[in-house]
Amino acid sequence: MSDAWVCSVLQTYEGDPAPAHRYVDGEGRTRELSRARLLDEVRDRARRLTGCGAGPGSRVALLADDPGRFVPAFLGAIWAGMVPVPLPPPPVLGRRDAWAEAVAASLPVARPDLVVAEETALAPMPATPARHLSYASLESAAGPADTPAPAAYRPERTAYLQFSSGSTGRPRAVVATAGSVTANSLAIMRDALAADPARDHGVSWLPLHHDMGLVGFVLAPLAVGVPVTLVATRLFVRDPGVWMRTLSDVKGTITGAPNFAYALATRRTDRDRLARLDLSGAHTLLCGGEPVSPRTLRDFADAHRVAGLDPAALRPCYGLAESTLAVSVAPRGTATRPDRVSWSRLRDHDRADPSGDGAESVEVMGCGRPFPGHEVRVVAESGRPGADREVGEIWVRGPSVCAGYVDRTPDRPTPVTDDGWLRTGDRGYLADGVLHPTGRLKDVLVVQGRNIDPQRVEWAAEAVDGVRTGGAVAFTRPGTDTEEVVVVAECRPRRSADIGDAVRETVSRRLGLGVGDVVAVGPGTVAKTTSGKPRRQEMRRRYLLGDLPPVHNDPPRDTP
Structure with a gap:
């Protein structure tokens, strides 16, 4: 498998004009790199990282925001035998305190020697013994005259550290090795997708600090030479329709996302705009990262049929960071x-x-x-x-x-x-x-001696008119005789009045299960992991502390 190792593949790109990466930043600006140009940028970042004091074995924390800056730096660190550590960028809207807390908890685990981030993210980051610098400073830093030699393939070599998205507990950094990364990349691209660099093109907006974005659309395609368009996550957050528009524009064939993103794309794109797209060439739309809802996939397939999407292209998958992806x-x-x-x-x-x-x-x-x-x-x-x-x-x-x-x-x-x-x-x-x-396993609801997966309750709640798709979370609270089910449901203020009764009735009718309490909250209240899964134990903690502000009806129009 050594011929599919990151550095081995990149070495074959010398002078190759074939397309490699297409980066779309948070403002929609596009930059295209040939294979030869990608190799040049990877070598450049390896050299500049070395000039900033990093060397083989050094841990380099990289905030994964703009793909055009993050990806060459990440690959450059691997090239030079360093150990990159992808970290999440600040959120587009709100929750900056939560982000700062998450980064503050992650850095002592990763113990990086160097931290690289966008200039605006450096100030709120916690102080560490590591050297902190901006991407702009890295890209202009002096380096040695000679480019570091590419890291040789050794299966046991640490390729990078990947923080697991787990829904509970403190941050855990998974050690991804050269062997595990190469094996998983080939299993995905060759065994599962039968990918062909001559005809395939990947498209992703997924966060690059998460395994689905990093392995699925950077490392795995690189192992077999499939070109990829990488869209900044913040652009998708602002406009979910950019996902399918990009897939149509570049005639993409492979993409993927968690279940919630398919629901969001269905809800936020009107039929007239879909009719102008051409998705007929897409043969694989992976859906993973959380339990897959058949209803969500059916709705997505029905909505996008007008754009020529083959429903058979939707392909559920299962994985986790501890198995690379x-x-x-x-x-x-x-x-x-x-x-x-x-x-x-x-x-x-x-x-x-x-x-x-x-x-x-x-x-x-x-x-x-x-x-x-x-x-x-x-x-x-x-x-x-x-x-x-x-x-x-x-x-x-x-x-x-x-x-x-x-x-x-x-x-x-x-x-x-x-x-x-x-x-x-x-x-x-x-x-x-x-x-x-x-x-x-940890999220299972145990009620009257029965094990109930919370997704079933959440999907039933989301079927209620007014509850946001992907905005329901279920857990239990102590009851008199047994644990009682609680549902927290995101909804708009004007739709909140009757949500409780409707959720109770729907869950009872569909699952034969009583709901002890329903809390209607505003959009964006439900805490989620990096892959979009609800953090049920965190929501349970907030609920028991009384720290879930209920959504209120809109004030009268003449209220200041």
């Missing part, structure tokens, strides 16, 4: 055929037994079989491997599994595996070898 990807056409199972058997017995089309059934999306050379097993609470269609914890084993976690102490990685198996903390089941994730 992906574990499995569904084959084409799977998105239209979810697994319909008995809700009572799933809820009461952790069994995903097939059901008819009655009201008592629920849909679970399959995410394909594990990649070649990789294994998945589902383990029951007793610790034994579960039978077919038995729900339990998902375990993963294979060459994509990373080396471990970097914690504050000791310096050596803490292993992520148990006898070679990665315990993911996710729940799911296997049916005829196909993996069906159902939720997070």
Whole structure:
């Protein structure tokens, strides 16, 4: 696999005029790089990072904002044998205090020697022993006359540190090795997508500090030479329609995002604008990062059919940072055929037994079989491997599994595996070898002795008119006889008055489950991870502290 290692591929780009990267910054400005130009910029950043005092093994924290600045610096650090550490940029709107707190918690774990960020992000960053400098300063810094030699492929070499997006707990930095990155990149691009550099073009707006954006649309395409257009995340936040417009404009064939982004793109793009797009060439739209809603994919497919989108291109996938990125990807056409199972058997017995089309059934999306050379097993609470269609914890084993976690102490990685198996903390089941994730182990709602995945409650709540798609979160609170379900639902002020009763009625009708409390909150209140998953335990903490301000009806027009 050494020929697919980042540095090995980049070395072949010498003098090559073929397209490599197209960067679109937060203001919509575009910059295109040929393969030769990308190699030049990577070498340049490697040289300048060296001039700033970093060397082989040095950790370089890079705020991942403008892709045109971040990507060459990230690849330049890998080229020079340094260990880049992607960090999130400040949010576009609000929550700057939360961002500063997150960065302050991450830096002591990563312990970087150098921190590089946009000038405006340097001031609010916490002080560290590391040297802090702006991207502009890096790009103009003096460096040695000779470019550092490219880092040789060694499977155990630390390629970079990736903070897991986990919904609970303190920051954990995953050690991605050259071997795990290369194995996962090839599994995605060759085994799952059969990508062809001559015909394929990737498009992504995903945050580059997150594994789905970084591995899925920088490292994996690079391993096989597929060109990519990288759109600044802040541009998508302001205008979700830029995603499909860009895919149409560049005749993109591969893209992907978490479930919530498909719902957002459907909701925020009108049919007339969609009719002017051409999505007929797109053969793969990956959906992962959180449990996949069949309804969301159906709505997206229906809305974008007018633009020529083939519904079979929607492909659910499953993965996590501890396995570099992906574990499995569904084959084409799977998105239209979810697994319909008995809700009572799933809820009461952790069994995903097939059901008819009655009201008592629920849909679970399959995410394909594990990649070649990789294994998945589902383990029951007793610790034994579960039978077919038995729900339990998902375990993963294979060459994509990373080396471990970097914690504050000791310096050596803490292993992520148990006898070679990665315990993911996710729940799911296997049916005829196909993996069906159902939720997070720690987030399971235990009510009257029944295990209920919170996504089911959240999806039911989001079906209520006025609740924002992706804006519902479910957890439990202590009750008199058993835990009680609480739903926090984002909605507009004018729609909040009857939300509580409607959510209770819908959840009861669809799931046979009582809801103890419904809190209507304003848009943007629900805390989320870097991949858009709700941070349920954080929302539960805020709820129990009484720290969730309810949304209020709009004041009269003559109020100052």
